[in-house]
Amino acid sequence: xxxxxxxxxxxxxxxxxxxxxxxxxxxxxxxxxxxxxxxxxxxxxxxxxxxxxxxxxxxxxxxxxxxxxxxxxxxxxxxxxxxxxxxxxxxxxxxxxxxxxxxxxxxxxxxxxxxxxxxxxxxxxxxxxxxxxxxxxxxxxxxxxxxxxxxxxxxxxxxxxxxxxxxxxxxxxxxxxxxxxxxxxxxxxxxxxxxxxxxxxxxxxxxxxxxxxxxxxxxxxxxxxxxxxxxxxxxxxxxxxxxxxxxxxxxxxxxxxxxxxxxxxxxxxxxxxxxxxxxxxxxxxxxxxxxxxxxxxxxxxxxxxxxxxxxxxxxxxxxxxxxxxxxxxxxxxxxxxxxxxxxxxxxxxxxxxxxxxxxxxxxxxxxxxxxxxxxxxxxxxxxxxxxxxxxxxxxxxxxxxxxxxxxxxxxxxxxxxxxxxxxxxxxxxxxxxxxxxxxxxxxxxxxxxxxxxxxxxxxxxxxxxxxxxxxxxxxxxxxxxxxxxxxxxxxxxxxxxxxxxxxxxxxxxxxxx
Ligand SMILES: Cc1cc2nc3c(=O)[nH]c(=O)nc-3n(C[C@H](O)[C@H](O)[C@H](O)COP(=O)(O)OP(=O)(O)OC[C@H]3O[C@@H](n4cnc5c(N)ncnc54)[C@H](O)[C@@H]3O)c2cc1C
Numbered sequence: 001x002x003x004x005x006x007x008x009x010x011x012x013x014x015x016x017x018x019x020x021x022x023x024x025x026x027x028x029x030x031x032x033x034x035x036x037x038x039x040x041x042x043x044x045x046x047x048x049x050x051x052x053x054x055x056x057x058x059x060x061x062x063x064x065x066x067x068x069x070x071x072x073x074x075x076x077x078x079x080x081x082x083x084x085x086x087x088x089x090x091x092x093x094x095x096x097x098x099x100x101x102x103x104x105x106x107x108x109x110x111x112x113x114x115x116x117x118x119x120x121x122x123x124x125x126x127x128x129x130x131x132x133x134x135x136x137x138x139x140x141x142x143x144x145x146x147x148x149x150x151x152x153x154x155x156x157x158x159x160x161x162x163x164x165x166x167x168x169x170x171x172x173x174x175x176x177x178x179x180x181x182x183x184x185x186x187x188x189x190x191x192x193x194x195x196x197x198x199x200x201x202x203x204x205x206x207x208x209x210x211x212x213x214x215x216x217x218x219x220x221x222x223x224x225x226x227x228x229x230x231x232x233x234x235x236x237x238x239x240x241x242x243x244x245x246x247x248x249x250x251x252x253x254x255x256x257x258x259x260x261x262x263x264x265x266x267x268x269x270x271x272x273x274x275x276x277x278x279x280x281x282x283x284x285x286x287x288x289x290x291x292x293x294x295x296x297x298x299x300x301x302x303x304x305x306x307x308x309x310x311x312x313x314x315x316x317x318x319x320x321x322x323x324x325x326x327x328x329x330x331x332x333x334x335x336x337x338x339x340x341x342x343x344x345x346x347x348x349x350x351x352x353x354x355x356x357x358x359x360x361x362x363x364x365x366x367x368x369x370x371x372x373x374x375x376x377x378x379x380x381x382x383x384x385x386x387x388x389x390x391x392x393x394x395x396x397x398x399x400x401x402x403x404x405x406x407x408x409x410x411x412x413x414x415x416x417x418x419x420x421x422x423x424x425x426x427x428x429x430x431x432x433x434x435x436x437x438x439x440x441x442x443x444x445x446x447x448x449x450x451x452x453x454x455x456x457x458x459x460x461x462x463x464x465x466x467x468x469x470x471x472x473x474x475x476x477x478x479x480x481x482x483x484x485x486x487x488x489x490x491x492x493x494x495x496x497x498x499x500x501x502x503x504x505x506x507x508x509x510x511x512x513x
Contacts, residue, residue: 005163006032009179014043016323016341017185018137021146023349026063032177035150039138042300043130044213046249046257047089047236047335050117050407053125055342067140075122084136085129085253090230091116093237096389099285109473113393115400116229119478119505127249157195164319182320188310188329192320199313203376205441207383209308209331210267212278213259215299220292229477236335239286242387246282247332255299261308261331275302311372315365321348328372333382334399336375343421344368374424377437384440394452397467398433401459408464411500412492432458461489
């Protein structure tokens with residue numbers, strides 16, 4: 001008996017594969033989802049952002065997935081699914097360190113940057129505890145009618161005019177899956193990359209980096225300074241130093257995710273491939289982390305990734321497409337993985353909803369690649385400025401200005417103002433930002449003062465968060481007043497801002513300024 005031909009085969013059941021599979025079912029397609037492992041399982045990539053949550057929420061509405069909607073904000077997640085682990089993320093916290101230097105007082109806040117992403121816990125973002133989160137989604141996909149096969153070993157893919165065929169094994173028996181279209185959701189250097197012998201491509205100007213990470217229990221909380229814009233532990237905490245950075249993300253189940261991403265040069269100095277001893281060397285060099293991890297227990301073995309960034313030379317064919325998470329990866333800095341992946345899911349869903357894929361897929365490839373390059377330019381420039389924290393802060397304002405503008409535009413129903421990731425194809429912001437970042441990536445030496453002035457000029461027409469105001473001294477809470485001041489940049493009336501604030505910050509006092 002010959003195998004059925006599915007409309008869509010999705011390979012990889014991380015959050016992205018399961019979500020896309022569910023959406024394809026909602027679009028009336030027959031779908032098979034193939035996974036090499038078995039849920040629940042560990043996965044890295046945990047910290048969401050306002051843009052990720054807005055994109056996810058939009059998908060839940062557009063494709064009638066109401067059971068996923070609570071996962072888009074901390075408060076409703078806690079009420080609906082307290083058993084699905086997650087962490088509270090109120091914003092981005094950065095601390096700068098000189099490696100090996102004793103902890104110093106930073107009362108003038110020149111070695112820190114705190115940018116709030118939400119005004120209170122109820123609507124805050126989250127860190128997804130992926131073992132629980134991805135397990136939940138794969139069960140939802142099955143409930144939506146997706147045929148799910150785990151523990152598969154796939155080794156080949158071949159295309160013909162009518163279909164694409166995947167060969168492998170399951171439970172020691174031969175497995176053949178036939179589909180009209182395959183979506184690869186297996187991550188960088190994943191299934192189709194190997195099966196179709198796709199080539200990689202460099203990310204121009206981006207340094208070679210490596211990562212080392214694990215999960216811990218017994219990690220202390222950092223001291224909370226007075227009157228900060230949000231509790232510093234309820235955030236994606238970044239410890240930046242010349243040559244790399246460390247992340248610390250705390251979940252509500254006692255687990256902490258921590259790891260480091262560093263240049264090859266720093267990886268060599270730390271002997272990163274050693275795993276646990278290398279992590280101990282990192283802690284020795286950053287006293288505040290040594291204190292925080294003094295009583296920490298390792299919950300699983302360290303993972304060392306010897307080459308972190310990746311860019312596929314080809315993103316889609318006639319009968320297949322790589323999700324953005326399989327097409328490329330830059331770095332965990334700024335949590336760009338989820339929004340890029342969700343943007344790609346949204347674009348692919350529209351293509352799957354039509355009957356002709358061709359033109360849509362070439363636009364999808366181009367958008368996916370240019371989003372990735374925009375992220376790589378920005379994060380590459382941030383790597384280049386890690387020794388110079390004031391400049392690092394200024395460059396990061398490009399990110400915060402672009403995303404806060406895009407997020408508010410979406411919330412106000414004006415997403416046309418901010419179509420692309422990091423506004424990279426905005427006619428004003430895009431070329432100016434690219435020219436500046438390219439000049440940083442090429443420069444032998446960097447003039448912080450001049451670059452900072454240029455950055456402030458670039459972000460001004462998009463700045464709806466008071467960014468760069470010296471009076472704030474690197475602490476940026478969410479302020480209603482900033483939104484009123486930025487209303488015209490968003491082509492919004494004060495009444496529209498008030499209407500948004502009435503839902504986002506109910507009970508708070510605000511008025512047009
Ligand atoms: C160190 C690190 C930290 C990160 N931190 C963040 C962050 O904080 N925020 C953020 O937004 N992004 C982050 N990212 C990026 C993030 O991990 C990805 O965007 C996200 O995981 C993509 O989800 P996914 O479901 O596409 O892929 P994955 O989560 O990688 O899932 C892939 C699935 O495919 C399965 N699979 C793999 N190969 C095969 C095969 N041959 N056959 C069948 N199944 C297969 C795997 O078992 C897995 O279940 C980080 C990435 C790294 C490397």
